[in-house]
Amino acid sequence: MSTTIDQKQQRSIVAEPSAGPTQPSSSYALDPTRDPVLKIRAKAPFNAEPPPDLLLQSFVTPNELFFVRNHLPVPTAEDLVGYTLKISGLGLDQEVQFTLDELKTQFKHKTITVTIQCAGNRRSEMSRVKTVRGLVWGKTAISTAQWTGVLLADVLKSLGISEDNEVCPAHGLDDLSMNDSDSEAATTDRTDCVQCANVIKHVHLEALDTDPADGKHYGASIPISTTLDPRKDVLLAFAMNGESLPRDHGFPLRAIVPGTVGARNVKFLHRIVLSQHESPNFWQQKDYRGFPPNVDYKTENYLDYAGEAIQELPVQSAIMQPNDGATVVLQTSSDTSETLLPVEGYAWSGGGRSIVRVDVSIDGGHTWTTAKLHEAAKRQRYNRAWAWTPWTLEIRVPRDTKEVEVICKAVDSSYNVQPDTIAPIWNMRGMLNNAWNRVKVQLAE
């Protein structure tokens, strides 16, 4: 699984040659050192995930085990000289700058426990259906930390940006009448509205990490409604599990966008732009979008089929113990016809939706047993459950069973469920794999 892949894949791009040359490995010479226990998926840029048997040893992932998803070389001390966070765009007369100290002293600190998942988590399973492009992630491109920072909404409010900036004064909140008959007219009316043109719809998050080949930075955008919603808890984070942000996780400042795909939790954040449009950044426009299952790299003009930018992620779960392919020795007593196989895993959903149930099957999904959910996870607030839900189960296995396939699936608080199989959600970028997770295990006594 730790196959070395070529640099074109490493950059995880959709639009291939046009994306420019890839970086020489020397650009990565000043990257931080990493824990050798991490499973490396790419060396330059560095991408790695923790082994499944270590992921759930604690509710909060230790910093050194947290999965690493880098797109470019990690910024160095030299890159950070004179660092400020710059904010500009619609609703602001001029660019505003904050030093880290200003952010830390002028705004209230907040600590929240947030799980971050890569859009490509579980890609290796999807590629078994049909080849996809991208890093060959296992199922631990997901981790959880306590992030400390200041609310981006508070910072924007201090600059006079509020929910009013999302709404056209001339047209109000409702974009359009939903009547068939007048919807077209309503659209036409607005093309000339000066006030509509000043409505903020997206927040660009620009990073400091730079492609040595073309000088371009990593970047992304999130909806203004997510950003300003006090219930969405979007943070400018400077600490991770009580420590200053590690370099691999965004030092000195990182956006934490709870419930949202990792790609929008921009690391090394140095500029925020308020805009009517999504970020023009390569990774916002040409990557991290959902393609339909009927489109692949042979499809003419395949980029035309890119779906909406991935923001909130769907319900997910996976089995961490036992490992796929493992041989498990079960304890048996003479007075029962069954043995107990210990199973554990994680479940999580986007948008703050909590996990209400995890089901496990060892007969291909015909019958299911409900797992026990982690108590702390269950106590998260309605629609603000940003952290995952670890779960455990000792599942009954008939004695003398030699091999079982263990399957898990989760249900979130909107009663969304994981799909049964991967093929119908297959996409050429290998993203968003949230089908039932399966592991095969040999049993011995």
Added chain:
Amino acid sequence: MSTTIDQKQQRSIVAEPSAGPTQPSSSYALDPTRDPVLKIRAKAPFNAEPPPDLLLQSFVTPNELFFVRNHLPVPTAEDLVGYTLKISGLGLDQEVQFTLDELKTQFKHKTITVTIQCAGNRRSEMSRVKTVRGLVWGKTAISTAQWTGVLLADVLKSLGISEDNEVCPAHGLDDLSMNDSDSEAATTDRTDCVQCANVIKHVHLEALDTDPADGKHYGASIPISTTLDPRKDVLLAFAMNGESLPRDHGFPLRAIVPGTVGARNVKFLHRIVLSQHESPNFWQQKDYRGFPPNVDYKTENYLDYAGEAIQELPVQSAIMQPNDGATVVLQTSSDTSETLLPVEGYAWSGGGRSIVRVDVSIDGGHTWTTAKLHEAAKRQRYNRAWAWTPWTLEIRVPRDTKEVEVICKAVDSSYNVQPDTIAPIWNMRGMLNNAWNRVKVQLAE
């Protein structure tokens, strides 16, 4: 499909005999008259859905075609004498009352287009897997209307209730540390906190419709966070598609809780109670909850397995044309090896999530074609897409095909998808069926 079912089923209860006697049909003598085109699923209480071929004739469902889900007799003029909306509970010193005129004159009016779906929509498909209890709904227990009313959040704010009432002043917003080690301690600390005891968590919505047998009313509750969130648009509605609310749809006042299961959109609303706990009402406590697939009426103490109360619904789609079992005559031209079969349907998701894609297959789900989504639906705001997304497609069928099974599935803006099959989401109440929808069609030339 319009099978008459016994009264025990009609009340759609989980806990059977203990729920008390059912009402004599005479209690329904003063119910309103209904459009004869509706497909009746129960006569007393009256439950009916529109025929699939009429549902999508317009984006907004005409009042007389809107599906009807009654639990009890419709309140009469006599029941409504001296009507007021009463509000009481935590955070209020005493009960407050509003006449309809006071609500209409003291608060700003708002009109929003909201799709409402019954938790039992598509139950008849689920019952084919294994018998379930409840009304035998087809796939049109879902409809869309423009609702006019006042924001419940505005009314509560006028009484001094705000987001502060959701938060304990002593403990802040974060319920619990997510650290394994101290989470138990944190829980223990709070049992004696007087301020915690005054935190509002749920809003009870009590109705006027009454069980003649025991005098009990219909009721439900929704989370306070949904209620007070200005982005959730919870309405006290007095008009439907520009007309005073029809009696079957909640005259004189109805809660509209966008993105949330029909059961919480309480009709004939006459009392609101702010509370730490969910509504004690039968339909909140013992119905409209998700059961796991491994529990049925033979399971001992089956009510112990009732999951979280259903609030936001999962992503859904269904085919409205062609009808299941129909024979369709296709136009063919001599110069092509394929014919085009017109297909149309709806898609919708809870929580304000919009529909980003609908896929259609005629080969069992091996290959998919993307449908065209309704333009007005696509223009809904991010995470405030309360209305459905009608879709159409002319799907290519090889010539001389005699029969096809058409399948649809939708993807919402959180990239949640519909599950492949019904059995793994089967539950004894036949709720929440959102598996791929399938229709079989005979083709003729």
